[in-house]
């Protein structure tokens with residue numbers, strides 16, 4: 001039986017000193033006084049962090065030498081030591097990066113296997129797509145979905161410009177994947193969108209012109225100011241940043257990704273994607289080695305078809321999954 005260490009008395013403790021045992025004092029965690037924070041922006045070797053206990057206080061920090069080149073991105077949970085007053089011209093030190101709960105990753109392009117994490121720990125990804133002007137690009141949405149399913153984020157479709165076109169066709173296209181969707185327009189507030197975002201950490205992606213800035217400005221008062229301040233650290237105001245976290249008045253964060261217009265997915269394997277679909281994951285173990293799970297003609301012996309044959313999943317759902325698998329290797333962005 002598992003026993004709580006706090007209830008052990010001394011007679012329970014078996015001390016076995018011997019080779020390799022070290023004095024207890026050496027095991028004390030370094031920086032026991034470090035404070036917890038979330039990275040809200042990154043700029044040229046400096047990280048802007050919001051303290052958990054006082055999120056209004058933004059502390060600029062450097063990466064402690066002992067972390068080497070450990071990547072630290074927006075959304076990372078970190079431990080800070082040193083001057084955490086947040087006063088201008090002070091610098092704290094990041095001494096630890098906590099394990100990530102999710103990663104929004106992308107490859108620069110499909111032929112470049114170098115992958116980078118754009119946002120850490122986002123609970124959901126709001127895929128912002130306009131219903132018209134510009135028209136929706138399902139290729140982009142599919143690739144965002146792949147990034148979600150393989151990175152541990154919950155996808156949410158945010159369909160903007162509902163005053164210009166109906167969402168029905170697009171909603172039908174994604175119905176078999178059970179992706180939640182919210183439909184918005186700039187002349188109306190969306191209580192449902194606020195509800196979806198409340199208290200959560202949400203990353204936002206979208207192509208130029210889809211109305212993402214309009215949306216962010218409505219959700220976050222002074223968003224422009226906050227983004228401007230962040231991108232103004234040590235360089236011109238107009239330099240684009242990869243990602244920036246903005247606090248929602250009702251609690252939670254939106255992480256805007258102005259620099260993310262495409263998703264290279266070279267780092268994603270077919271098995272990784274299928275693993276995110278419990279109905280199909282088990283069957284995939286019966287597939288031939290290196291099965292791409294696309295079905296005939298590419299993968300004629302793919303076992304995912306058996307799941308449909310046995311009635312455990314609809315063929316429409318498998319088709320949708322296969323469309324995502326195919327989008328992995330496409331070049332559409």
Ligand SMILES: Nc1nc2c(ncn2[C@@H]2O[C@H](COP(=O)(O)OP(=O)(O)OP(=O)(O)O)[C@@H](O)[C@H]2O)c(=O)[nH]1
Pocket residue numbers: 160161162163164184185186187206207208209210211212213214215
């Ligand atoms: N008709 C209509 N137009 C909208 C809506 N939302 C935004 N727009 C317009 O669409 C254009 C683009 O909106 P932005 O918010 O700048 O789009 P963005 O996605 O941030 O684009 P970038 O700034 O290029 O990244 C602007 O002219 C907006 O006024 C909407 O719901 N309906």
Ligand SMILES: [Zn+2]
Pocket residue numbers: 284287288291292293294299301302303304
């Ligand atoms: Zn297969």
